[in-house]
Amino acid sequence: MAVRETPGFRTALAAAVAGGLLLAGPAAPGVTKAAAAASSTGTSSGKTLRVAMDGSGVDTLNPFTSFFNGALDIFGSIYPTLTSIDDSGAPKPYLATSWTLSDDHLTWTFKLRDGLKWSDGKPLTAADAAWTLHLIMTNDVAATANGTLVAGFDTVTAPDATTLVIKTKKPKSNVTYSSIPFSGIPIVPKHIWESQVAGLKDFKNDSFPVVGYGPWILTDYKNGQYAKLDANKSFVLGAPKYDHLIEQIYKETDAAVAALKSGQLDYISGVNATEYASLQHVDGVQTAQAVGHGWVGLELNPGAKTRTGKPIGTGNPALHDPVLRRAIALSIDKKTLVTKVLNGQGQVAEGYLPPAWPQWSWQPAPGKKQSYDPVAANKLLDDAGYKRGPGGTRTDPKTGKPLNLRLGIHSDDSADAAISRYLVGWLKVVGINAKIQAMSMSALNSDLGKGNWDMLMDAWTTGPDPTYQLGIQSCSTLPKDDGTGGNTDSFFCDPAYDKLFAKQATLFDPAERAKAVGQMQEILYEADVDLMFYNATTKIAASSKVGGLITGKPNADGFYPAQQTFWSYLKATPASAGASASSSGGGSTGLWLGIAGAVIVLGAGVAVVRRRAGADDRE
Amino acid sequence: MTAAQTTVAALPTRFAGARRFARAFRGRPSGVAGLVILVAFSLLALAAPLFIGDDELDVTKVDGPLLAPPSAHYPLGTDQSGRSVLLLLIWGSRESLRIGVIATVLTVVFGSAVGIIAGHYGGFVGRILMQVTDWFIALPSLPLAISLAAVLGQGSMSITIAIAVTSWTATARLVRAQTLAVEARPFVERARVLGAGDRQIMVKQVLPNVMPLILVSSTLTVAGSLLSEATLTFLGLGNPADVTWGEMLHEAFFGGAFTAGAWWFLLPPGLAILAVVLAFTLTGRAVEYVLDPRMEKK
Numbered sequence: 074m075a076v077r078e079t080p081g082f083r084t085a086l087a088a089a090v091a092g093g094l095l096l097a098g099p100a101a102p103g104v105t106k107a108a109a110a111a112s113s114t115g116t117s118s119g120k121t122l123r124v125a126m127d128g129s130g131v132d133t134l135n136p137f138t139s140f141f142n143g144a145l146d147i148f149g150s151i152y153p154t155l156t157s158i159d160d161s162g163a164p165k166p167y168l169a170t171s172w173t174l175s176d177d178h179l180t181w182t183f184k185l186r187d188g189l190k191w192s193d194g195k196p197l198t199a200a201d202a203a204w205t206l207h208l209i210m211t212n213d214v215a216a217t218a219n220g221t222l223v224a225g226f227d228t229v230t231a232p233d234a235t236t237l238v239i240k241t242k243k244p245k246s247n248v249t250y251s252s253i254p255f256s257g258i259p260i261v262p263k264h265i266w267e268s269q270v271a272g273l274k275d276f277k278n279d280s281f282p283v284v285g286y287g288p289w290i291l292t293d294y295k296n297g298q299y300a301k302l303d304a305n306k307s308f309v310l311g312a313p314k315y316d317h318l319i320e321q322i323y324k325e326t327d328a329a330v331a332a333l334k335s336g337q338l339d340y341i342s343g344v345n346a347t348e349y350a351s352l353q354h355v356d357g358v359q360t361a362q363a364v365g366h367g368w369v370g371l372e373l374n375p376g377a378k379t380r381t382g383k384p385i386g387t388g389n390p391a392l393h394d395p396v397l398r399r400a401i402a403l404s405i406d407k408k409t410l411v412t413k414v415l416n417g418q419g420q421v422a423e424g425y426l427p428p429a430w431p432q433w434s435w436q437p438a439p440g441k442k443q444s445y446d447p448v449a450a451n452k453l454l455d456d457a458g459y460k461r462g463p464g465g466t467r468t469d470p471k472t473g474k475p476l477n478l479r480l481g482i483h484s485d486d487s488a489d490a491a492i493s494r495y496l497v498g499w500l501k502v503v504g505i506n507a508k509i510q511a512m513s514m515s516a517l518n519s520d521l522g523k524g525n526w527d528m529l530m531d532a533w534t535t536g537p538d539p540t541y542q543l544g545i546q547s548c549s550t551l552p553k554d555d556g557t558g559g560n561t562d563s564f565f566c567d568p569a570y571d572k573l574f575a576k577q578a579t580l581f582d583p584a585e586r587a588k589a590v591g592q593m594q595e596i597l598y599e600a601d602v603d604l605m606f607y608n609a610t611t612k613i614a615a616s617s618k619v620g621g622l623i624t625g626k627p628n629a630d631g632f633y634p635a636q637q638t639f640w641s642y643l644k645a646t647p648a649s650a651g652a653s654a655s656s657s658g659g660g661s662t663g664l665w666l667g668i669a670g671a672v673i674v675l676g677a678g679v680a681v682v683r684r685r686a687g688a689d690d691r692e
Numbered sequence: 693m694t695a696a697q698t699t700v701a702a703l704p705t706r707f708a709g710a711r712r713f714a715r716a717f718r719g720r721p722s723g724v725a726g727l728v729i730l731v732a733f734s735l736l737a738l739a740a741p742l743f744i745g746d747d748e749l750d751v752t753k754v755d756g757p758l759l760a761p762p763s764a765h766y767p768l769g770t771d772q773s774g775r776s777v778l779l780l781l782i783w784g785s786r787e788s789l790r791i792g793v794i795a796t797v798l799t800v801v802f803g804s805a806v807g808i809i810a811g812h813y814g815g816f817v818g819r820i821l822m823q824v825t826d827w828f829i830a831l832p833s834l835p836l837a838i839s840l841a842a843v844l845g846q847g848s849m850s851i852t853i854a855i856a857v858t859s860w861t862a863t864a865r866l867v868r869a870q871t872l873a874v875e876a877r878p879f880v881e882r883a884r885v886l887g888a889g890d891r892q893i894m895v896k897q898v899l900p901n902v903m904p905l906i907l908v909s910s911t912l913t914v915a916g917s918l919l920s921e922a923t924l925t926f927l928g929l930g931n932p933a934d935v936t937w938g939e940m941l942h943e944a945f946f947g948g949a950f951t952a953g954a955w956w957f958l959l960p961p962g963l964a965i966l967a968v969v970l971a972f973t974l975t976g977r978a979v980e981y982v983l984d985p986r987m988e989k990k
Contacts, residue, residue, distance in 0.1 A: 347948045406752075413751075413758060413773055416948070482932070484846055487946035490932035491772070497933050498752030509933050511846040 119316025120647045122619065124340040124638075125329040126300065126320040134278040134294060136259045137209070138217040145255050147300055147320065149639045150289040152259030155183055155202065155237070155252035157310070160625045160634040162430030162537040163583060164249040167310065168202065168260065169237070174581040178244035179227075183237040186309060191262045193284045199231035202252070204263040206239070214273045219258045221541075222251045244579035246586055250538035254639040261285070288313050288643045298322055314621070314646040330614070333358060339616040340645075342636060346418055349612040359617045363633045365608035366429035367534035368422050369488065371405070371496070372563040373398050375602045377524025380551045386524020389478055391469040396457045397476075398601035401528075402443050403450035404503045405496065411607050414491045418612065420630060422605035425546075425594045426539050429608075429635030432587055433539050435594040443598075450503045459504065467504035476505045478527040481520065484511035489530045492606070522552065522559050531562070531603075540578070543593060546603075547571050565602045611636065620646040716982040723978020729971035733964075737785040744779050749935060751775065759954050769956035771940075772947045780935055781960050787936040789968070791852050792918040798856035799917070800863055800910045807867025808902065812875065812894050818868075825864050833858040834923065841924055847931040855920045863909050870902045904983040911976030915969040922965050937961040 127142040136148045156164035156172075169183040189197040206229040208215045209222075216223075227240040239248055252258040265284050269276045282303070283291040288310070289302035300320040304313040321338060323329040330348045332338040334355055344352065352358050374388035375398070391397055407421045420428060423442065424435035437443070458470035466475045480496060482489040493509050500507045507528065512520070520526050535542045544550065548566040552559025570593055577589035597603055610632055615622045621644040625634035717723055747753040756766060756774035763769070768777040810821035837854040844850035874880065880897050888897070924930065925938030928946075932939070940961040944950065949957040 347950065350948060350952065409752075484842075484928055487928075487943075490928070491943070491947065493932050494751045494773070498750045502752070509931055511928075511932065513842065 120314075121317040121319060122315040122340070122642065122645050122647075123319045123321060123338050124642065125326075125332075125338055125342075126322045127343070128323070128326065130297070130322055131294070131300070134283070134291075135273070135276050136218070136261060136278075137215045137273060140218055143320070143322070146638050147291060147294075147302075148259040149254035149287070149637075150302060150318070150642065151283060151285040151287045151291045152261060153189075153197065153286045154254050154257050154259060155185075156249050156257075157639065158250075158253050158537045158637060161432050162635070163432050164253065164537075167254075168197075172249060178246075178579050178581065179241055181239040181241070181248050183239070185235045185237055187235050189286060189309060191265075191284055191286050192282065192290050192305070193262075193265075195262065195264055196234070197262070197286050198234040199237040200234070201263045202237050202260045203229050203231035204267075205260045206252075206258065208266075208270065209258065212270065212273065215270075222258055246578050246580050247538045247540045250536075250540075253537065255637065256536040256538075288639070289318050308643075311643065313643050315642075318642055333614055333616065336616065339619050340622055340641070341614045342611065342638065342641075344612045344614050346416060346612065349418070349614070350416075352614045357617050359615050359623070361613045361615075361623045361627075361633050362418060362610035362631070363613060363623075363636045364428040364628070365419060365610050366427045366536070366635050367532060368425075368427055368605050368608050369492075369530070369532045370422065370603055370605045371401075372521075372529045372531050372603055373401060373601065374524065374527055374529075375564060375600070377564040378551065378566075379554045379556075380548065381554055383554055384524075385552070385556070386526070388524055389476075389527045390472065391474075391476055392478070392527060394457070394471075395601065396453055397459070399443070400450040400453045400503055401500065401505065402601045402604050403446045403453070404499045404505075405604065405606070406445040406499065407606050408445070410492060410495060414488055414495070415607060415609055419607045419609040420632070422608045423598065424591075425597045425603065425605065426542065426590070427535055427608045430535070430537050430539070431634075432583060433590050435591040437595070437598055441595075441599075443601075447499070447502050454503060461504050464506075465501070465504055466506045478505060478507050479510050480507045481510050481512055481517050481526050481529040483517060483530065484513055486530075488609075492530065521563075523556065524564060529563075533562075539590060543574055543577075543590065546593075546597060547574050563602050565597070565600060567596055567600065570596045618648050620648050713982060717978055720978040720981060722974045723981075726971040726974030726978065729967055730975060733785055733789065733968055733971070736782055737789055740782050740786055744783055748779055749775060749783055759949065759952055759957065761954075762956050768960050769954070771943065771957050772949065777940075777957055777960055780940055781937075781964055783935045784937045784940055784961065785964065785968075787848060787934055788918060788921060788938070788965075791848050791855070791921045791936070792914050795852045795855035795859070795917040795921070796910050796914045798852070799860045799913050800906055802856065803860035803863025803909075804867045804902070804906050806860070806864040807869075808871050808894050808898055810864070811868040811871025812890065812898065814872075821864075822868065825861050828858070829861045829865075831858075833920075837920065837924055838927065838929065841929040846929055848934060848936075851921055851924050851929060854924065855917045859913060859916055859920070863906070863913065866905060866909055867902050870905050871898050874898050874901045904979075908976050908980040908983065911972050911979060915972040915976070918965060918969055918972070922961075937965050 127146055129141040129143050131139070131144040131147065132141040133139045134144065134147070136144075136152060139145065139148070153168045155167060155169045157167040159165045168185050168189070170186055172181060172183045174181055183199075183202075185199045185202065191197050206223060206226065209219055210216070210226055210229065225241050225243055225245050227242045228238075229240075230238045232238060241248065250257060252260060262284050279294065281292050281294070285291070286305070288305055288308045290305055291300060292303050293299075293301040299322060302318040302320070304316050304318070306312045321329075321332070323332070326341065326344055326348060329338060329341050330344060330352060333341055333352070334357075336357065349360060349362075353360050373392050374386070376384065376390070376393040377386040377388050378384050411417060411419050411421055423437055426433040426435065428434055454467060459467040459476070460470070462468050462475055466477070468475050478500075480493055482493045490511070497507045497509065517529065521529060521531075533542065545560055545562040546565045548568070548571055550560040550562075551564065551566060552561070573589050573593045573596070577586050577593070580586035580589060613623060613633075613636060622641050623633055624636060624640050624644055627633050717727075751773040754774045754776075756770045756776065758770065758774050759772050760766060760770045760774075766776045766778065768781065771777055771780065806821055806825065810818040810825075837851075837858050840854040840857060841850045844853060875893075875898065880893060883893055883897050921936065922938035922941065925934075925936055926942045926945070928942060930936060930939045930942070938961075941958070944954070944957040944961070
């Protein structure tokens, strides 16, 4: 499951910007709110882990209709799934202990654990799983959130209490990813939900404790404030070390950071680079970076067309030439982007799928790597007949027009803006004149869909199953002749790629599937339509009083594997001797300087406004 | 100010008037200080291409340390890409001043035209024009400017237009009021009796008499435009490839200079905006005093 970076986040960022320089403002109310929740939970006995909920919060606790990450996090904790995901991104046992695929690649048989019980004491069997999946396949409301995950399922049956059989219409190698924590389908208790099917759309699922099975049991949820969970000490994958879990909701991560500094919070995933820097040297706080599950890159319009091959849009025809696209690829110094734009908080990207899921990671063969080489890029263009005109800009030999290319960037993304300055400089060296067009997210995507673009900055994040992410590069996602139905990432279309896309769906052996996926990434790499720049890390901050929260071992760059809250919360261990948290004002000098600067500028503004008002009055 | 009081007795020579104005202006130290600052910034902006090469501002060519504090080689330190903040500051004055001045010219020309026409014709035309003006005054200017810049596409051009569209109203109101006052004087009536048409009255009689007011208004408008430019680019509506003071603040703020405590990247553009805005305000006020004898009594 892949998510184009949500407009919501960007809008929130813009709103924060519009809030102006009052960065210090929101922290204060946030702290008091966190303190209130902390004290209200002080009455329950045992150790409590306090984490910041994902900023999106909870839309509804009904797992059939919920989209928000905060809710998905809770479902991962309170409902079981068929499989879990390990550090490499591969499916591992959870409810299912093993699974097999029939020779015709169409029938999956899952062996489920015996003797598990829902939190109300009723047995948890394959019938619950079959009922849940079947409901999503047959009921439109139930399919709201996860309908795409069962697309292609033919029948789901439970011949006995520990066997689940899934038959698919066509071979579908990602069936083992359909029901995973967080991004897959949570299995719900049939005996509770059966009576709710009629009113499923409006069912809030808010009678506490919520009947489920998982490492945690949801005991309370206050909209916009917190979710309280108790540990399931008999959890089959190992009991949580904490007795209680509180997911605290913060409107701004700044407030969460302040709460972490003052010891009222134990874990935040996804702090921004600035907050990360300010937390790095604070006593009582540990920070870590996890390899990124997304990429930032540049798309080149290879000639937008519909499914029937009808050209559409205003893309510059010069970019149809693979030589020009390769020259652009060679003129970009990704390493500089990582060190200068990202402050080293990321990795240079080559393959299309992110390093968070190592089983799909692909690297170009040594001789095939497209490294930064402006000399080679210039030579390619010279040889292909792109002659330099006045001002050093080359002309397209086919049309005789100078190479003026539009470069679309997200107007509310400071990384895009910083990168675009480098791109313009590098492209100038090879004789290409790039004109920056900063646009809103929606304007950019609308232009993309219509083919009205030359070069675009884009960013994606990907879950452990790459099917969707690979799918948006296939010919079948091109728009229809009437302009609708398109879902293409960049109008890439290659029959060889599509053949491999169909083939990888039939491969049961993960290694074989990974090989096919690698070949697909190689085709993308050689086509130079999606130029990967970097995979930025996910930045995590946690209280140093908690052990085990950050899972896995760091790699050579010091980056941890992708973090899954399912495992992080499960493995978190209270430290026996807690180091006392004392916050030191690392960033406060800058803060005060900034405030001083803001006061000066605003003061001048006020002075002018007052003056003008005075002038008006006098007339 | 004796010069101002002897206005009536002076010879109607163009140069004599200018000399008298200069003498009166010299008597206002704050105005002189403002003018000196303005001249200094203008000279620096005009001369910048003589001593700043393209390579020194191109992020792909510079090789300075990243976000380094001031040193002998980089008197104001460097930004996140290793460019000299001093050179950015000087280069930034070009675009910032250009946007400010062009926006002001647009504002003043349009505002004055509306003001004079509304004041001269009065009646239905005047009412309609003033109602449109009031309507624009009632619009919150910052959101309007942001939406305009978003609709027109980003960059200095759209920012200039956005500033002009949101700031012409004050000038229009001022000029209309002054036009009404001027047209009530006998010499306009005399001209009308002698057969002068609307156009002649507006251009030959009214315009020269509202000119001092327009002049004063424009110096203050420039200050406002500069601030608006900084605000809009700070909010991310500028072209990231341009170098302006607002863009510098934007980069510093969103690029993490704030947290890194890199005061050398945050303060200079802010102080430069402060200095130039203050200079325009001081100059404008001094000119206002010199041109308007009534100010002496306040």
